[in-house]
Amino acid sequence: MARSTIVNLSVGLDKGGFDGTFREKRAKIKEVGVAVAEMHARFVEQDYVNKWGNVPGLLSRKQMARYHHKVFKQFNIPNDFYGGTWLGPVPDAIEFKLYGNLYCHDCDTDTGYR
Amino acid sequence: MHRLLIIALSAVTTTACSGQTGDSQTENQHFCIPDHREVRIDLSYSSDPNFDSDDGAEQSLQAEFSAEEIAAAINGYKSTVIVRDSQLYQGIYLMLDKRPQKREVPQPQPDDLQPLASGLYTADKSTFLWRAYKPDAEGDFQYWGDCFDYIASTSGYSCHRMFYFDDWEVTFEIDHQNIPVSDQVDDFIRQQLTSWRCKK
Numbered sequence: 534m535a536r537s538t539i540v541n542l543s544v545g546l547d548k549g550g551f552d553g554t555f556r557e558k559r560a561k562i563k564e565v566g567v568a569v570a571e572m573h574a575r576f577v578e579q580d581y582v583n584k585w586g587n588v589p590g591l592l593s594r595k596q597m598a599r600y601h602h603k604v605f606k607q608f609n610i611p612n613d614f615y616g617g618t619w620l621g622p623v624p625d626a627i628e629f630k631l632y633g634n635l636y637c638h639d640c641d642t643d644t645g646y647r
Numbered sequence: 648m649h650r651l652l653i654i655a656l657s658a659v660t661t662t663a664c665s666g667q668t669g670d671s672q673t674e675n676q677h678f679c680i681p682d683h684r685e686v687r688i689d690l691s692y693s694s695d696p697n698f699d700s701d702d703g704a705e706q707s708l709q710a711e712f713s714a715e716e717i718a719a720a721i722n723g724y725k726s727t728v729i730v731r732d733s734q735l736y737q738g739i740y741l742m743l744d745k746r747p748q749k750r751e752v753p754q755p756q757p758d759d760l761q762p763l764a765s766g767l768y769t770a771d772k773s774t775f776l777w778r779a780y781k782p783d784a785e786g787d788f789q790y791w792g793d794c795f796d797y798i799a800s801t802s803g804y805s806c807h808r809m810f811y812f813d814d815w816e817v818t819f820e821i822d823h824q825n826i827p828v829s830d831q832v833d834d835f836i837r838q839q840l841t842s843w844r845c846k847k
Contacts, residue, residue, distance in 0.1 A: 564733040571798045578776045579793055579807065583750050586699035593699040598688040599709065599742060603820060606711065607735040612686055 541614055542566075549609030565608050572600040678743075679845040684710045686740070706745040712839075714738040721831045728822045731800050737825060741836065742818045746811065752778060752790045760788060765826035767791060767806075779806055792818075808833075812840050 542562045551561060573592075576599075581590035601615040686709035690701050714726035714736040727734050755770040760780060762768050767779040768788060776795060780788040794806035805822045810833060817836065821829055 561733075564731070567731065567799070568733070568735075574798070575776070575795050575807070578795075580699075582776055582793075586702075588699050591699040593701045594690055595688055595701050595707065597698070599740070602686060602709070602711075603740045606738050606740050608733075609736055612711075 542610065545605065545610035545614035546608065548611055548614075551609070561608070565604065565610070568604045568607060569601065572604050576600045677845055678708060678840070678843045680708065680710050680843050684712070686711055708743040710741040710743070710839075712739045712741070717832070717835070720835055721828050723828045724832070725822070725824050728803075728824050730797050730803060730822075735822075737822060739819045739821075739832070739836070743812075744816045744818070746814050746816050750809075750816075754790075755780070755788075757788060763823075765823050767794075767826060769794070772796075792821075794823075812837060815840075 539562055542565055543558060546558060546561055546565075551558065553561065576592055576596050577590055580586065580592060580596065583589075586593055598615060602612045605612060605614060688709065717737065717739055718724045718726035724737070726737055728737060729735070755778075759770045760768040761770070761772075763772075763779075767781055769777050769779050771777055776793050779791045779794045781791040783789050790809075792806040792808040794804050796804045803823055805820055806826065807818055808821050808829065809816060809818045811817065817840070819836070821832065825832065
């Protein structure tokens with residue numbers, strides 16, 4: 534998880550009323566990460582099974598936003614935190630541009646992957 | 648070009664309208680959803696070839712309810728559940744998509760369906776995604792939603808409940824502990840959707 538993502542989730546949990554120690558917050562951020570990964574897998578599976586979109590199993594930007602919102606809601610993190618900043622009025626378009634990528638700003642490159 | 652198209656479509660489909668509840672709200676796809684309920688997704692940034700197409704995204708909506716609101720409205724609804732030692736709030740994130748969304752659901756033989764403790768039935772719970780069915784008033788099994796066992800958990804599952812409202816496909820997630828009151832949840836959501844129809 535990128536440092537910016539951890540900071541973002543940390544502030545998001547605060548906004549949602551989380552009140553814990555540093556250690557508890559670190560554990561909670563990990564829980565959010567696991568829940569996001571699980572929801573990603575579910576959305577991919579549904580997309581694949583139902584053959585949605587042009588490529589079954591490949592998610593669209595709308596689907597990505599939706600599953601992040603769903604998980605954030607389970608942890609009381611405001612929707613605005615999907616996008617990379619806690620500045621609600623800032624459009625996602627600017628946030629995503631600022632952070633360089635929609636989702637995988639901390640992912641590896643595809644070099645050598647088939 | 649893509650960006651201009653989305654902005655233009657937004658301008659056509661989104662216009663301010665007078666509210667039925669006194670809340671500020673915006674007409675979008677013939678619904679007048681209170682602004683504090685609607686969740687907007689910004690797709691105005693440039694498209695990314697790593698993602699699937701957002702075709703039809705302008706014909707979809709999102710809305711949300713807090714866990715406390717649902718629990719206050721529905722007796723027996725759990726506002727939080729524990730999954731993998733995490734306390735998860737059970738608010739509802741409603742996803743609406745214009746029909747028909749491709750969904751080819753197999754119709755199993757009644758003899759193949761096994762009852763679950765939550766009142767649902769399934770033919771095969773061994774796969775990652777498993778279909779849930781529920782008998783209607785006539786006793787015929789109807790597709791109810793797609794369910795998933797929780798990953799890295801010894802028990803428990805949640806379902807992506809789906810039903811139709813007018814020409815919309817309505818989907819939301821519900822934990823297995825709240826499925827016993829899912830009919831009331833459906834009714835609650837249908838009431839909300841009905842109240843959100845824009846008055847002409």
